[in-house]
Amino acid sequence: METKRSQELYEEANLYTPGGVHTSIRNVDPHLIFTKAEGAYIYDADGNKYLDYQAAFGPYILGHNHPYVNGKVIEAIQRTDLYGVGTTDLEIELARMICRNVPSAEQVLFCNSGSEATYHAIRLSRAVTGRTRLIKFQGCYHGWHDYVARNMLSKWDMIGKRDPGSAGMMDEAIDNTLICTYNDLEDVERTFKENDGQVAALIVEPIPHNIGCILPQDGFLQGLKDLCEAYGALLIFDEVITGFRHDIGGFQKVAGVTPDLTTMGKAMANGYPIAAVAGKKEYMQRFNTYPGGDVWFAGTYNGHAVGTAAAIATIDLMEREPVHEHVFRLGERMRSGIREIHARLGMKAVVAGFGSVWTTYFMDFMPQNYTDLQHNDADFYVRYRKKLLERGIYKMPMNLKRNHVGYSHTEQDIDHTLEVIESVLKEMLAE
Ligand SMILES: Cc1ncc(COP(=O)(O)O)c(C=O)c1O
Incomplete structure (x- = not known):
């Protein structure tokens, strides 16, 4: 070669x-x-x-x-782009499509990457619960920011131990993210018990694709939902990989388990840069895009015509073909x-x-x-x-x-x- x-x-x-x-x-x-x-x-x-x-x-x-997606993007940018004020027609159309298809999406907000989406979802869960801690699973990846960048592809002798993924991370962020073993509900329950009243959210890739493909055992995702409910934490499905790839409604639709919040990206726009955070209206309205909301949500490029047009075209094709x-x-x-x-x-x-x-x-x-x-x-x-x-x-x-x-x-x-x-x-x- x-x-x-x-x-x-x-x-x-x-x-x-x-x-x-x-x-x-x-x-x-x-x-x-x-x-x-x-x-x-x-x-x-x-x-x-x-x-x-x-x-x-x-x-x-x-x-x-893809010619259809590219065509729709070109059509969009010959007419429109980004305003930094108000709302675009493309944003409304895409939001409608996501809320129509994704079970947990009563409302949705757009950003530009999966990491932004998980950051927003976690911060929102902290605001909603007034708690700090987060549960994630060893081997799962949710982006590069301090809340989640630990215990990803850990060396074998660091499994489950304190394993920050980067220098320069805040100790508070590392230590407030608790690590559990995927497919082990007892471990999750024990972690909730030991941190009773302190866990804001549990974030999970419904299928941990960042380590290949580990399928959830029967009842595991429902078990996570039950534990989150029992301990007053929000359940976040990070569907950045599984969303739109495994079903137009995400893996939550396949599994029949609806989380409180969902993050999406990747297959949503067939390669164009856009991501989303979605969930229950009562939570989503805590974002300060809503009058009186107190959870900061912003981004210069959020809702840009390129990403929104690409996502509309991608989802449209999934609906029709x-x-x-x-x-x-x-x-x-x-x-x-x-x-x-x-x-x-x-x-x-x-x-x-x-x-x-x-x-x-x-x-x-x-x-x-x-x-x-x-x-x-x-x-x-x-x-x-x-x-x-x-x-x-x-x-x-x-x-x-x-x-x-x-x-x-x-x-x-x-x-x-x-x-x-x-x-x-x-x-x-x-x-
Ligand atoms: C499950 C999951 N969540 C979040 C992210 C972060 O997304 P991004 O790279 O768009 O920031 C990724 C990226 O691979 C991912 O696989």
Whole structure:
């Protein structure tokens, strides 16, 4: 695989930008400079073409550079943009669509990133309850800010311990975020009891996709809701990945569990920058966008025409076309195909996934939480992905990262991927 041009450009990127990337997790080997994206494919500076399952960490549910979404964005910005005052027609239309589809969304506010959305949701929960503490789960990611940036992809010996994700974080923020084990209701109950009257909210990725795909056990999400109710805390579903990807109503619709607050982003606008926080009207009206509200909510670019038009187009397409039926069918074709390959090769591996998302863990049982993932063969996981990449299949070459199928992937793409997977695994087993 030729990567000479990528290497040259990467050296230049490093002159102007620390590490040459604009998000820490983007620094992977091989370092590629991407120049073009179309449908299910991405292209690098040396002209290599990849079938993309990374999907930019999840936004691309319809496929890259989707003509319908792009067309609606161009149409919008030829007419309108951003005012910094009042309300736009696009904001009203998008808010109506979200409230129509997402069960917990009685009202919604727009911002620009998932991190902003979780920040706002947590601050709101503190204002509503008059409490400080927050519960999150080991391995879940909710953005880069101090309230949540701890115990993400912790080193194994730091699981459940005090593990801030960054230097420079406020001790008060770190220590007021309590860490529980996913799929362990007893642990959550114990934490609530030990901090009785102090927990403002529990935030959870309904499916922790930041560590691949760990499914909630039967009754787990409902159990979280019951515990939040019993201990007077707000339940926040962080649906930044699951929202719109697993159902137009989010995973809450699939699970039949309605949280107090929901954060959304990524697949909501098929790659364009917009995010949202939504929830019960009585809580949402505490934001100071509402007269008398006392929880600050602001952002120069909130509700920009680019993001709102893209989200309207994306959700509109989901309402009119069999987007979810397609990605679920192809996701299942991929998972069952990979399982057959593992069986043929007698491999110790499990394929985890839901709908359009999947990953292969190289271990002999289905993990239920982050602790279990110590059993995954991380070295094999990354080497496997690098070999796929060399053959034109782009899955993030990093441990525990998930893959995404989009509306632009075809059955032929899946079958081709399965062929490459089988030949790569055979080669690796022979080594
Ligand atoms: C579940 C979840 N919440 C929040 C975020 C933060 O979103 P953003 O990167 O848009 O700030 C992410 C990002 O990956 C995420 O996966």
